[in-house]
Amino acid sequence: MATIERNTTLAAQIRQSLEMQIDSKLLQPGVKLPSERELSELFDTTRTTVKEALLAMEAEGRVYCEDRRGWFVAPPRLIYNPLYRSPFHQIVTEQKRQLETLVLSSRTIVATPTLCQELALPTLSRVNEVTRLRKLDGRVVLLARHYLKPERFPGILEHDLSQSLTTLYEQQYGVRYGRSRFEINPTAAWGEVAQALMLTEGSPILLISCVNYDQHGEIIDCDHEYWRHDAVRILVDSQELERMKANTLL
Amino acid sequence: MATIERNTTLAAQIRQSLEMQIDSKLLQPGVKLPSERELSELFDTTRTTVKEALLAMEAEGRVYCEDRRGWFVAPPRLIYNPLYRSPFHQIVTEQKRQLETLVLSSRTIVATPTLCQELALPTLSRVNEVTRLRKLDGRVVLLARHYLKPERFPGILEHDLSQSLTTLYEQQYGVRYGRSRFEINPTAAWGEVAQALMLTEGSPILLISCVNYDQHGEIIDCDHEYWRHDAVRILVDSQELERMKANTLL
DNA sequence: TTGCTCCTTTGGTCTAGTCCAGATTTGAAC
DNA sequence: GTTCAAATCTGGACTAGACCAAAGGAGCAA
Structure with a gap:
């Protein structure tokens, strides 16, 4: 038997x-x-x-x-809720892990067609791009590219971008996150992404794309997050949104 | 060019x-x-x-x-929102795709520790397990295992389980989906899962685990969905939850 | 038509290497 | 100690095969 x-x-x-x-x-x-x-x-x-x-x-x-x-x-996966837009540092420390953030680049570029669509911008608009590499307990796990409207955050590229953007938005520009929308795509890493994550070209990764809105329902920015697939577990609870909303209203 | x-x-x-x-x-x-x-x-x-x-x-x-x-x-990915608990058939047809559902097995089993935790059951409880294989335009893309409390759905295994469980719950048992919670894990396919999805052992897949609650906040069931990773794109919008809730309350 | 074998095709698994490029270490010169 | 170049180590890329198991098709029989 x-x-x-x-x-x-x-x-x-x-x-x-x-x-x-x-x-x-x-x-x-x-x-x-x-x-x-x-x-x-x-x-x-x-x-x-x-x-x-x-x-x-x-x-x-x-x-x-x-x-x-x-x-x-592989260490245990980080539990991550893309709807819950609290500072990433906080999410990490709550799970008793250690975070390190490296700013790889910050510049103004002409938005790609995809980006224009995501941010609801006219074609050939200029956007600020911030590329950051995040390490969990010393290990590279995430390459995040943030795209923001320049007119919304004048001079933001002059700030220290290794800290939380959430905090920066709020303290310097009075902008707070409201609702958000995200998409998850299992895909492959190429070029710069592969290099930054220390992966071989064509390795499987998880691409999480978020579009974030402010308290008034206006688009703030969007992120393209390239995760090492073994480093993360996505968790979403529809009830948690209630708590979030309560926080936003306060 | x-x-x-x-x-x-x-x-x-x-x-x-x-x-x-x-x-x-x-x-x-x-x-x-x-x-x-x-x-x-x-x-x-x-x-x-x-x-x-x-x-x-x-x-x-x-x-x-x-x-x-x-x-x-590979055909285009199916866009899927795990929070949006409408009949799967509907999601698929809305995207002009064709769905086919095969019931692989339906039986009562002793819940594993993990399952007991997910369904908030005492250890060694019995649960009904329904395993279904779903084909998109003729291609196997998803193996879904549903786990439900037997006392909540007496005699459900006697029904035709190739149709929508959502509809069956509602029409036969008066149970309707309320909030839900899901988790996404990129992982590998082994044994039966690999076989059913026609994958090689150890191939990367996406595991989506949902826990569903009824209109009164009681746990109804949970699913373990094993997706071919190339077949799906997860999309979640916090605003859509507003619409959902409105529907539930009607 | 249905069921059955048998054969071909397919990817799965595995061997036993070679050469290369980048990462790390080592060790000597300063 | 610091710096830098050389040696070493690592996985990446690739060759040229072998045998196996399962899927699928062809053809035959009931």
Whole structure:
């Protein structure tokens, strides 16, 4: 009766073996695994097969890979509610994690057609773009690009953009978040995004696009958030919106 | 127009080449690509390299693979709002797509610890499990498992479960959806899930877990939805909740 | 038509390498 | 200590195959 159908493939055995090590805490989150070459010797096989096992574990979010640096045990996912527009720093610290923000660039650009549509702008409008890289407990997990209307936030690019934009909006411009809208797309990382997230070109990522409105229902800005897919779990509760609204009205 | 950028890698060239064919509509959504062997001959390379290109395109949602059947051009994603609990059939037809539902199993089981927590049940409770496979324009895209409290829906397993559960709840039991809560996890497909979705073990998928409440705030049921990641785009608008609530109150 | 085999095609799994580019480390010069 | 170049280590890209299992089609029989 208790015929445990052994997963026959070699890659599956490697996977099980590594998972046991992780589950038993012998391999702690963030710790580097032995190199693909070492693992292939250890399991008496080739790099190809080891890689296959690692890719499947990566898809599940058990391990992650940093380009040419190695494979690591994945920490627990950050729980994230894109509707809940509180300062990101707060979300992170509430979960007892540590956040680090790097401003990669901030400039004024001509909006792409997609952007014009998202921000309800006429074609060839200029927008401010702020690109920031976020690290969770020292690990790069998110590349966020914010796009804002220049006339709405004059001179914002002169401020320190490594702090919370939410706070900056409110304190410097008296703008507060109201409702918002978001979209989630599982997609692949290319070019700058892949580089910044230390991913190989074509790796699967999660793209979260938010459009945010102020207390008067006017569009404030939008974000394109490129997440390492193993680093996040999206959670949305329709009841939480009640609380949010209460806060906004205060 | 069609500028072939000199992306260095061979896999990137194959990708660009295939993408051009798709973009130019020479390869229509749902059409089968030549086999990996044929492509490797065509591009004068090996299956390994062709596969690398295809995997990257799959991650992006441009193509998809069905286990031992071949590679196909991916149709547009279904836009889906997990908070908006209208009959799934309706969501699909509104987007001019065709839905097919197969009931894979319906039975009473002992709830797993996770399930007990989600449904706020005491340990070792029994729940009804309904497993359904959904096809979009003939293609398998979603495996959904519904878990419901038996005492809440006596004899429900005797009904035709290929129709809308929302409608069945309302018409047979007078239960209507109120608020809900959902979670999105990018993860990997194993065992039955992989088989049902015609995926290879360890392929990346999207797991959407919903907990649904009735008009009185009592838990009705929960779903575990295993989506082919290329088939769906999640869209949530906090304003839409206003409309929803208005509907519920009527 | 229905059911059944058998064969072909397909991707899945795996071997055993090679060469390359970027990241890291090491160690010597300053 | 600091700086910088060289050596080493890592995964990325790629070759050229092999065998396997499942899907699908062809053809035959009831």
